[in-house]
Amino acid sequence: MRFAVNLARFQKDFDEMSRIGRTPEGGASRLSFSPADRAARDFVSTKMRAAGLEVFQDPAGNLHGRRAGTEPGPTVATGSHSDSVENGGHFDGVVGLLGAIEVMRTLNDAGVKTRRGLEVVCFLAEEPNCFGLSCFGSRALSGKLNRSLLYGRSDRSGRTLSAALESLGVAPAAILDLNPQAFRYHAFVEVHVEQGKTLFTEKIPLGLVTEIVGAYRYKVKFKGQADHSGGTPMDQRRDALAAAAEAILAVERICRKYHPQDIVGTVGVIQVSPCMINVIPGECEIIIEVRGRVHFPKSTPVAEIKKALQGLCRQRRVELQIETLMEDESQPVSPKVLQALEQSAIELGVPFMRMPSRTGHDAMHMAQLADVGMIFLPSRDGIGHHPSEWTDMEDIEKGLQLLAATLVKLANA
Numbered sequence: 001m002r003f004a005v006n007l008a009r010f011q012k013d014f015d016e017m018s019r020i021g022r023t024p025e026g027g028a029s030r031l032s033f034s035p036a037d038r039a040a041r042d043f044v045s046t047k048m049r050a051a052g053l054e055v056f057q058d059p060a061g062n063l064h065g066r067r068a069g070t071e072p073g074p075t076v077a078t079g080s081h082s083d084s085v086e087n088g089g090h091f092d093g094v095v096g097l098l099g100a101i102e103v104m105r106t107l108n109d110a111g112v113k114t115r116r117g118l119e120v121v122c123f124l125a126e127e128p129n130c131f132g133l134s135c136f137g138s139r140a141l142s143g144k145l146n147r148s149l150l151y152g153r154s155d156r157s158g159r160t161l162s163a164a165l166e167s168l169g170v171a172p173a174a175i176l177d178l179n180p181q182a183f184r185y186h187a188f189v190e191v192h193v194e195q196g197k198t199l200f201t202e203k204i205p206l207g208l209v210t211e212i213v214g215a216y217r218y219k220v221k222f223k224g225q226a227d228h229s230g231g232t233p234m235d236q237r238r239d240a241l242a243a244a245a246e247a248i249l250a251v252e253r254i255c256r257k258y259h260p261q262d263i264v265g266t267v268g269v270i271q272v273s274p275c276m277i278n279v280i281p282g283e284c285e286i287i288i289e290v291r292g293r294v295h296f297p298k299s300t301p302v303a304e305i306k307k308a309l310q311g312l313c314r315q316r317r318v319e320l321q322i323e324t325l326m327e328d329e330s331q332p333v334s335p336k337v338l339q340a341l342e343q344s345a346i347e348l349g350v351p352f353m354r355m356p357s358r359t360g361h362d363a364m365h366m367a368q369l370a371d372v373g374m375i376f377l378p379s380r381d382g383i384g385h386h387p388s389e390w391t392d393m394e395d396i397e398k399g400l401q402l403l404a405a406t407l408v409k410l411a412n413a
């Protein structure tokens with residue numbers, strides 16, 4: 001079935017959204033829990049209501065817009081997020097969110113009724129935020145957050161996560177009491193821009209995601225001895241920064257070895273103390289991130305990295321502390337949803353390819369609550385999280401047509 005998505009109407013909403021939190025560089029700054037993201041969420045709920053959806057906020061702070069089906073029971077959900085990184089792009093999240101609302105309006109215009117209801121979800125705080133947590137809303141909804149996390153985290157200004165949640169009318173206690181089973185969906189399909197080069201290079205408008213690769217993050221502390229750089233001979237040093245430098249190279253070396261298995265590893269954060277020209281660094285902290293399908297047994301890259309770190313710290317007489325920030329395992333999509341997407345794409349006659357998602361998404365956590373699938377759209381030059389992020393409107397139109405056809409198919413199946 002082909003639905004005539006009203007692209008001009010989508011574009012109008014898209015342009016309006018891109019003015020919320022617009023930066024001087026032309027990007028978007030709608031950080032999670034910021035006034036700009038609140039304004040974006042207000043805009044989204046207004047649009048949901050105007051599309052005739054029944055709007056409510058769940059205990060985890062996600063916004064929902066429900067379109068009733070002819071029968072009661074779990075709905076077929078779609079959606080994405082309104083927040084952005086600092087000075088990010090306008091397409092990330094917004095295409096899948098405003099696109100979902102446009103698809104509901106398209107179905108209204110066509111007088112389409114579905115057996116199961118349909119639901120648009122605007123997830124809270126998808127991007128990594130000042131509280132060190134990404135995909136907040138979908139993690140919370142799927143019951144993955146605990147008390148120490150909800151009450152124990154605060155940002156650099158000292159604002160606690162629980163205070164930030166309360167400012168949105170979300171009670172942390174209600175998140176702990178939430179029953180994920182009450183939020184089961186028949187299926188969940190998310191449209192998102194790829195933020196990678198594959199579709200753009202291959203000149204293929206649609207990507208059907210086969211799995212969302214895992215992400216593993218560790219805060220690593222090296223404790224040596226701060227000493228005078230002039231007075232301490234080389235053989236008596238316990239240099240924390242030198243140990244960290246060796247560790248960073250170990251991450252690179254080990255992940256390169258796993259390149260055939262599509263593993264990537266990065267150290268993007270480093271802090272040195274005391275950070276003075278004539279003092280041997282006594283302490284150093286780095287954050288290691290490894291992404292990919294690392295759950296194959298034994299000799300995983302993460303285990304290898306940890307072993308390498310222990311070895312080099314022993315040799316350098318530097319104390320090592322490893323704190324796990326996040327261990328999200330690779331999540332395959334539902335074969336049922338993938339098949340529905342593939343069938344619909346064939347019926348629409350639009351070229352597509354199967355591909356893994358190398359970035360994390362709410363769909364990863366929604367897999368606890370639903371059969372999930374994802375549609376990727378080409379990102380020009382593969383750029384994401386940057387003001388120059390771009391996806392052509394013609395590709396968005398194809399993606400939304402595929403979304404509409406697939407949602408109807410899943411809702412009537």
Ligand SMILES: [Zn+2]
Binds near residue numbers: 092093126
């Ligand atoms: Zn996103």
